[in-house]
Amino acid sequence: MSESFLPYGRHWVDEDDIAAVAACLRGDWLTTGPAVEAFEAAFAEVVGARYAVVVSNGTVALHLAALAAQVGANDIGLAPTMSFLASANGMRYTGAEIAFADADPDTGLVTPDTFQAAIKRAAGPVKMAVVVHLNGNPVDMPEIARIASEHDIVLVEDACHALGSTYRNETGAAVKVGSCQHSAMTVFSLHPVKTITMGEGGVIATNNPVLHERLKLLRSHGMVRGAEKIVNRDLAFARSGDANPWYYEMQELGFNFRAPDFACVLAHSQLKKLSMFAERRTQLKEIYDRHFGDVGELVKPLRIETSAEPVLHLYPLLIDFTALGKERARVMADLRELGIGTQVHYIPIHRQPYYVEHSGAVDLPGADSYYAKALSIPYYPLMTDQDAERVVRALRSVLGINS
Ligand SMILES: *Cc1c(COP(=O)(O)O)cnc(C)c1O
Numbered sequence: 001m002s003e004s005f006l007p008y009g010r011h012w013v014d015e016d017d018i019a020a021v022a023a024c025l026r027g028d029w030l031t032t033g034p035a036v037e038a039f040e041a042a043f044a045e046v047v048g049a050r051y052a053v054v055v056s057n058g059t060v061a062l063h064l065a066a067l068a069a070q071v072g073a074n075d076i077g078l079a080p081t082m083s084f085l086a087s088a089n090g091m092r093y094t095g096a097e098i099a100f101a102d103a104d105p106d107t108g109l110v111t112p113d114t115f116q117a118a119i120k121r122a123a124g125p126v127k128m129a130v131v132v133h134l135n136g137n138p139v140d141m142p143e144i145a146r147i148a149s150e151h152d153i154v155l156v157e158d159a160c161h162a163l164g165s166t167y168r169n170e171t172g173a174a175v176k177v178g179s180c181q182h183s184a185m186t187v188f189s190l191h192p193v194k195t196i197t198m199g200e201g202g203v204i205a206t207n208n209p210v211l212h213e214r215l216k217l218l219r220s221h222g223m224v225r226g227a228e229k230i231v232n233r234d235l236a237f238a239r240s241g242d243a244n245p246w247y248y249e250m251q252e253l254g255f256n257f258r259a260p261d262f263a264c265v266l267a268h269s270q271l272k273k274l275s276m277f278a279e280r281r282t283q284l285k286e287i288y289d290r291h292f293g294d295v296g297e298l299v300k301p302l303r304i305e306t307s308a309e310p311v312l313h314l315y316p317l318l319i320d321f322t323a324l325g326k327e328r329a330r331v332m333a334d335l336r337e338l339g340i341g342t343q344v345h346y347i348p349i350h351r352q353p354y355y356v357e358h359s360g361a362v363d364l365p366g367a368d369s370y371y372a373k374a375l376s377i378p379y380y381p382l383m384t385d386q387d388a389e390r391v392v393r394a395l396r397s398v399l400g401i402n403s
Contacts, residue, residue, distance in 0.1 A: 006378040006387055007341040009314065011192035012277065017269040024265040035261035039268040040203075046271060047163070047178025049186070049205035051212040054264055055219055055257040058160045058189025061202030062090025062130065064257055065185045068204075068214040069154040071096050071128045078118050078129035078153070081348040082108040082367040087130050087158045088349045090187075098359050099126060100350040105369035106303045106318065108134045112143040114366065119151055121362070128154040133162035135345075136195075136312040137304055138177060142170050145182035155182065160189035163196060164278040164311035174309070178205045185211060190267050195281075195313055196274055198267035201259050222254025278311040280381035285312055287388040288377070295401050298323050314345055315379035317395075321372070324399060328375065331398055338394040343376045 024035060036054060044052035055061050071077055073095030079088035082103035092098055101110045101118035110118075110131045119126055129148055131139045141157070148155040159165075162177045169175045169182075178186045185208075188194075190201035206212055217224070225248050230236040236247045292301045298320045304310060321328050332342050348367040349355060378391050396402065 003339050003390065005339045005341060006383065006391060007380075008343040008376045008378055009193040010380040010382060011197045012273075012380070012382045013197070013266075013270075014273075017266055020265045020269040021262050024262040027261075029261045031258060031260040033261040035264040035268065036259065039264040039271070042268055042271055043203055044205060046274065047186070047188075047205050048176040049178055049180050050207040051205065051209075053204045053206075053212065053215040053219065054259045054267070055202045055204065056259050057200045058187060058191060058194075058202035059086040059090060060255075060257045061187040061189070061204050062086055062156075062158065063093045064215055064218055064255075065156050065187055065204055066091045066094045066096065066128060067218050068211050069128050069156070069184065071154075075127040076122050076124055078115075078122065078126045079349065080110045080130065080132045080134075080158075081350040081364050082110075082134060082346060082370055083132040083158065083349060084160070084346055085349055085352070086160075087132050088355070091128060091130065096127070097123065098355065099123070100348075100355075100359070100362060100364060101129075101131075102364040103134075103348075103367040103370050105366045106300075107137060108316075108367070108370040108374065109137060109139045110144070112140055112147060115144050115147055119147070119153075126151060126153050128156060130156050130158050132158040132160070133165060133177060133310075135302060135314045135316060136161045136165050136310045137302060138162060138165055138167040138308045138310060140305075141167055141175070141182040154184045157183045157186040159186045160191075160194060160202075161313035162310070163188055163194070163313075164274055166309045167305075168307040180205055180207045184208060185215075190270075193313075195277060195311060196267065196270035198259065198263040198270070201263050201267055218252070218254040219257045220254060221256060222250045222252040224249045224251055277381045281311055281379070283385075284379060284381075284383060284388050285315060287385060288315055288379075288392070291392045292317060299395075299399060299401055312379065314376045316345065316374045316376045318370070318373040319375055319399065326399065331375070334398045335394055338398070340391055340394045341378060344371070344374055345376050347371060 040052045075096040077091030077096040081100040099122035102114040165177045186205045188203040190198040
């Protein structure tokens with residue numbers, strides 16, 4: 001019997017998502033229409049933030065967050081090295097220098113200690129810091145926020161993996177990732193491998209009305225309209241005193257980072273299924289945890305702090321390939337033969353030639369250790385329990401582990 005290939009991650013788009021997008025395409029607005037604000041309002045409500053701003057992808061969302069925080073060429077931005085490139089690049093686009101923070105070798109997460117160390121190591125004061133809830137597993141936000149505020153750092157959460165995750169605050173109350181209880185802004189990606197999708201898309205959540213205004217302004221060319229904000233009043237108004245209806249003004253360099261209406265309609269439809277997706281992800285996590293929880297030191301599931309209730313985006317195993325005497329590339333090829341897709345998340349960003357050249361070499365051993373062991377196995381809500389059992393059997397046979 002030939003079995004279907006199981007990739008490491010996959011979107012789930014249903015007929016009702018397709019019908020919603022088709023209805024939008026038949027309507028009057030393909031972009032800058034009512035679907036944008038409708039989705040933003042729904043998203044803000046779901047994550048528990050005052051505002052949400054939708055943009056064309058998650059990378060742009062990180063760039064826009066840095067622009068809104070007024071990060072620029074003379075500033076230093078702190079980024080996690082154990083993340084996707086965009087966690088650093090978003091700040092780098094503004095010209096800021098990047099200082100990298102190391103990761104806990106068992107979780108890949110920035111910790112209060114590695115955060116402190118990166119601030120100390122930086123060549124000057126850090127203006128903005130990005131921390132990533134890698135795999136959907138939240139970083140220690142209360143403590144990291146405390147350190148950030150001591151140093152006057154604008155803290156931004158990269159929650160591209162963590163839509164639906166919660167953690168606990170200082171009083172033990174559950175906090176939704178995206179509610180920005182401990183940060184200025186929280187950034188999400190809605191790329192097809194993420195928890196919900198809009199094809200390409202990103203969202204920035206914030207509770208701060210000034211940041212909200214700046215995010216919207218810079219998303220669309222920095223174009224200002226409206227009498228009270230105009231600088232050149234002689235161009236903006238007729239002699240009669242009436243406003244010239246065509247008039248717009250650019251006071252700051254902005255971009256076109258907008259998302260189209262039909263993509264927002266898809267995201268809005270997907271958002272309604274978030275709790276179903278989250279529940280299914282948790283069920284699959286339990287199957288994997290049951291099988292990999294006590295295999296021993298050489299193959300371990302991710303450590304989750306007991307105070308966090310994550311909705312995992314990826315399911316990584318930490319495999320000691322050296323001790324097992326197996327090469328990771330060989331293991332991946334053998335699994336592929338069995339129809340199992342895997343991926344490595346991520347190559348530490350500080351190891352990228354661009355950043356070695358630009359920011360100089362640094363020694364971040366926690367991230368190197370995590371990177372050496374990480375392997376993401378198939379994990380997405382469309383998988384059946386049988387699919388997950390098949391992944392377990394394949395891994396047992398390829399890694400030569402029993403029990
Ligand atoms: C996916 C991702 C991004 C970038 O999002 P895009 O929508 O692909 O641009 C940024 N950070 C992390 C951690 C991601 O996983």
